[in-house]
Amino acid sequence: MIDHRKLGRELELFCSDPLAGAGLPIWLPAGAAARHAVEEYVYERQRRAGYQHVVSPPLGKRELFELSGHAEHFGEDMFPPMRMSPDDELVLRPSLCPHHALVFAARGRSYRELPLRIAELGGMFRSERSGVLGGLSRVRAISLNDGHTFCAPGQLVDEVCRELEFIRQAHADLGVRASGFRLSLRGEGAKFVDDPVMWARASDVLRSALHRAGIAFDEAPGEAAFYGPKIDIQVRDDAGREQTLSTVQVDYGKPARFGLSYVAADGSREVPVMIHRSMVGSMERLFAHLIEVHGGAFPAWYAPVQLEVLPLSAEQEDAAWAVHRSGVAAGLRAEVSAAGSLGARVRQSALRKVPYAAVIGPREAASGQVALRLRDGRELPPMPVAAALEMIGGVVKSRSFDLSG
Numbered sequence: 501m502i503d504h505r506k507l508g509r510e511l512e513l514f515c516s517d518p519l520a521g522a523g524l525p526i527w528l529p530a531g532a533a534a535r536h537a538v539e540e541y542v543y544e545r546q547r548r549a550g551y552q553h554v555v556s557p558p559l560g561k562r563e564l565f566e567l568s569g570h571a572e573h574f575g576e577d578m579f580p581p582m583r584m585s586p587d588d589e590l591v592l593r594p595s596l597c598p599h600h601a602l603v604f605a606a607r608g609r610s611y612r613e614l615p616l617r618i619a620e621l622g623g624m625f626r627s628e629r630s631g632v633l634g635g636l637s638r639v640r641a642i643s644l645n646d647g648h649t650f651c652a653p654g655q656l657v658d659e660v661c662r663e664l665e666f667i668r669q670a671h672a673d674l675g676v677r678a679s680g681f682r683l684s685l686r687g688e689g690a691k692f693v694d695d696p697v698m699w700a701r702a703s704d705v706l707r708s709a710l711h712r713a714g715i716a717f718d719e720a721p722g723e724a725a726f727y728g729p730k731i732d733i734q735v736r737d738d739a740g741r742e743q744t745l746s747t748v749q750v751d752y753g754k755p756a757r758f759g760l761s762y763v764a765a766d767g768s769r770e771v772p773v774m775i776h777r778s779m780v781g782s783m784e785r786l787f788a789h790l791i792e793v794h795g796g797a798f799p800a801w802y803a804p805v806q807l808e809v810l811p812l813s814a815e816q817e818d819a820a821w822a823v824h825r826s827g828v829a830a831g832l833r834a835e836v837s838a839a840g841s842l843g844a845r846v847r848q849s850a851l852r853k854v855p856y857a858a859v860i861g862p863r864e865a866a867s868g869q870v871a872l873r874l875r876d877g878r879e880l881p882p883m884p885v886a887a888a889l890e891m892i893g894g895v896v897k898s899r900s901f902d903l904s905g
């Protein structure tokens with residue numbers, strides 16, 4: 501069984517330290533390099549999809565989360581407030597929605613701006629019990645790939661379909677394996693906002709979008725967010741436990757709570773509907789899944805080190821560093837490994853799941869060539885350095901899963 505915690509330790513992707521606290525992992529250089537590559541991808545995809553990125557703080561006044569309904573319906577999952585003075589309390593935010601509602605409210609809005617898509621890769625917190633914490637899959641400090649679309653009611657189904665397609669494309673690029681789509685509905689109890697008409701309308705929108713997209717799904721009563729139903733895209737870990745990765749939610753309630761409105765085509769004031777969505781979930785949960793799905797051998801485009809240069813002996817070290825410089829200049833994450841026997845270094849490189857090892861012996865050094873060994877054991881005939889870098893660059897750029905291009 502593949503356990504992301506064990507692989508994460510062996511590949512030095514992240515570590516946990518009791519002194520830092522449970523559920524508060526630290527991303528080591530290799531894990532951070534892979535995560536940054538994925539974050540750049542997320543930003544790029546969102547920009548192309550018409551999202552505008554914002555940056556908002558991971559904590560805010562308690563009143564902000566009272567207005568949003570989190571304090572009432574989600575309070576048990578929040579950390580205790582920090583009291584600065586009797587009338588000034590700050591809380592670590594349990595979600596980004598309230599700040600994004602304030603982005604909408606930052607100036608007057610017209611129907612011409614809708615759908616208005618706001619995105620952020622931002623921090624939020626969840627006061628999980630220490631017993632359920634583990635590795636990256638359940639943490640207390642979360643970096644969420646979040647987005648909120650403010651739109652007119654008539655735009656909802658189109659927007660939800662668009663998000664579902666967007667999510668499927670991202671999963672294909674990253675190698676995420678979804679185990680199923682779930683329509684999470686309201687259940688019994690005070691956890692859920694009491695507005696039956698709103699729940700029925702929002703559930704119908706999501707059901708229509710799933711049907712139109714031709715996606716098979718299960719219904720799960722009681723699994724909705726407190727403010728509305730959601731489509732959850734589930735992944736399963738190697739032990740068979742299911743978790744939600746990506747999600748699309750329809751929310752008729754929060755815009756009214758925040759007093760949001762826009763000027764409609766006829767000059768009247770209308771309240772927008774809010775779609776909450778996450779393309780790939782939190783960076784923590786995403787990587788817990790990616791580490792297990794790929795067995796630590798990430799596709800070249802987000803591998804922590806993409807090219808490891810291995811000189812046969814000390815005489816080829818200058819040539820190795822020259823290849824390293826060219827690789828870095830071409831935008832690759834490259835390293836030189838010169839200590840120890842070549843066999844041991846080749847084995848070490850494969851154990852670290854580095855996609856490309858470039859071996860340089862006397863012949864290669866003299867002719868400006870490298871002999872590439874791929875992580876899967878294949879060996880390519882010697883080729884000019886420029887050709888090798890171009891091939892690797894092409895695999896990275898196209899986000900191909902096939903290392904030979």
Ligand SMILES: [Zn+2]
Binds near residue numbers: 596776777
């Ligand atoms: Zn939200």
